[in-house]
Amino acid sequence: MEAEGLPGALELAAGGGGAGLSPEKRAALGASLALLKRDYRFEAVWFWGCVHGVRGTYYIAQGLGADRAAPRSRLYSLDCVEWSLLTPVAKEVGEQAERLKGRFQGDPSFQYEYAEVSAEDAERLLEDGVEPVIKEEDRLIATIDQIDRAVGIVPRGAFVKTPLGSVHENRNFEGLSLTEAKKLSSYFHFTEPSNLKNKTLLEKANWDPSTDFLDSLEHDIPPGSWTVQPEKGGAVVVLRSLLWPGLTFYHVPMTKQYGYIYFGTGEKNLDLPFML
């Protein structure tokens, strides 16, 4: 969520999740995120959330350029003051990191043995002369990427796509109405769309190509993996993902306020089909 609106947003999003930020961290973030924006020349800085490791917590921020759909820079910090850039990893490493199970350790230099993941891969890599380990940093960025792709959501109409292909915030976005906000179809995954072309002609007829260029949440698998709760009688609509527990999205209907934040252990809830 936007760094500038962070304190107010945390009040809205934290209700219920339980996890939040201590006053010390909040104060530190206010200062350090502004400095990040200056140093890295980001157009916008979003505080993404925290991943709780066993011995420490990673605080994650994202920096965006003018095109909001471009690949984002991700930074992590252990104390909200000093930030380090996370380098994106190769696809194979990312896939292997996704298969790692268990908690994050909280120590960025920790190394996971490949043998835990797949013995054949470990042997193959040993032959190549590469150490069969995955660093926790790599696992971290792979997880963040996965979470963003799977459950990073924005309300419909909040972003527009220009004819040149770049994506910007829609200045005319006035917020969803309360009835719209309760429907899953009003929210989009903020990532490359994968099944836009599979919609029926009827659905496509009502589209506005400038705002409807992303996948909506309606057809997420498994159905029911999002909980939509109007809190305070509809003053705030909170969506929580059950697939990645800890991801909370909030939106105040009829206003421009929205955002999502992740407070969790960085583990996918693979038991979801049993739990619904």
Add this chain to the structure above:
Amino acid sequence: MEQASPEHQGPEGFSQLYAEGQDSQEASRSVDQARALGSDPCQRQEPRSACRTYGGGQEHYQAHEDGHGPYQPHEPGYGLYQPGYSPYDDPIPDPEARMLAVQNAKAYLLTSSTTSGLNLYDHLANTLTKILDEQPTNVVDIIENISKDVKWAQFRKKMDTLRDEPAMPPTFESAERSKSLFLKSDEEGDEELDEKGETPLPNVMETAFYFEQAGIGLSKDEYYHIFLALKKLISAQPIQACRFWGKILGLEMNYIIAEVQFQEGVEEEETEEEEEEVPDEGEKGLGEVEDEDEEKEKEDEPPKSTYKPPPVIPKEDNGTGANKYIYFVCNEPGKAWVKLPPVTPAQIVCARKIKKFFTGRLDAPVVSFPPFPGNEANYLRAQIARISAGTHVCPIGFYQFGEEEDEDEEGGGGRDTCEENPDFQPLSVAEMVESLSTWVHYVPSILKQGRCVWINPSQKSEEEEEGEEEEEKDEEPDELQQEIGPPLLTPLSEDEGIQNVPAWTAQPSTNLIPQYAVAILQSNRWPGAYAFASGMKFNNIYFGWGHKYSPENHTPALPEPVQKEYPDGPEITEAADPTVEEELAFKATKEKARAKKRKTRKNE
């Protein structure tokens, strides 16, 4: 923000009107306007010249028909240098003809649209007024949206009452409920204070403050609402001690849970209802042996089933063991508090095997395998019992065992009461964080049986076991504690971790200001369970979904193996009965054989 200005193209440009920020209706409206303004190339002459005062708008027609002007539409200066169309040229030099042209143009603009009753003149005037009033930046990029908003505003007045109604009530209702919390009731006074001058109402805001230092908790608003809701609960029920236990999230609604202890002497009247509620599901449930009873009454007696269900393990008495506290839940502060029923061992045993999300409605059924004996209220209560038993901790020395307790009375490890230690000396925060042995469990753990105090189910009576027997038959305790029956006040260092993750993570709330730091414990077995300790104060709380952590996937219990059939033998093998003809034929052959024998005997 980049937005290319949409073009009022001629009809041939209809499909290209899908520029950003416009929807199809807007596009068709602008096409209508384009048509209204004269789709005929020859008719364009007049309006264009007359409208020159509005700036470079009309010049777009010409430029796009040409297609390749030196200036792009978004560049400044566009339109000013088109030949013959700069604002300073005047194609109609004659003033009279010009006046006429202006009047004609204006009259044309004032013509009302047949479909909407608006006319362009007023609309443009309103739009420009709005723009000049508000003065947004980069207005030319969003002019179409402003125009759409102005049009929309005109319609909104009529449909106002219709549209607003349904959206409002939920917000208002909830606001009403919240307001009722803030009203002071009439029976205020000293009735909350008991002899010691203490009130059963916990200081929720203080707890909130300590947890907030660690970044845990809800918003202050919500805490305050919960505070007031607890106050209401206390004034409604005869409560001796009360604590905010935590919040459990659900699919449709969440649960706010309060842990209370009733005053002495308040009886439980719900035992009767309890047993009726529990449905009879599955052979291993709490099934009473209905089959046998029914069959005795029948006259024809099919074989009696020799099945005896495993004996029902009785639940613990209210006030002891897993039922030590009573729990009240509500979905939102302001809604009514509902008391949760006491938990039975069978429910705890089953709850350990299933993993389901809570929906938020207490009467929702829990569909699972093995079938859960109860509905969501029972499941919630069972999870609360497990979480309390697993994660309620306190600094060492805060509680102590009373001296007059008899060792043999309740069996080894069965001391399930402890009292506050008046000589408690708090340890420093650094010590509390450094080692887990400075924390102890003060809630008895739940055995595998589902109770805190073991009971031998084969005994018909409900007496407690003697000490020696219990040691012999002591079952494996549940996975939270060490192998030997976990006694009360076990330090946390004895808790087993999961794989290579310790059971608890201890941290100070801040590293920058150690003098005022608070020691915070997070449970890794039950994600969402937290505890803090600071000086003489400590507390536990839970915020989460209500499930235990398991790095492996949840594997549901397999169904029972198929029962063995009665072995096939000749005594039960069916054979066709001989028909009448066959019988007669058989008799005939027998007769023949006998007759033959007689003949041979005669002949001898």
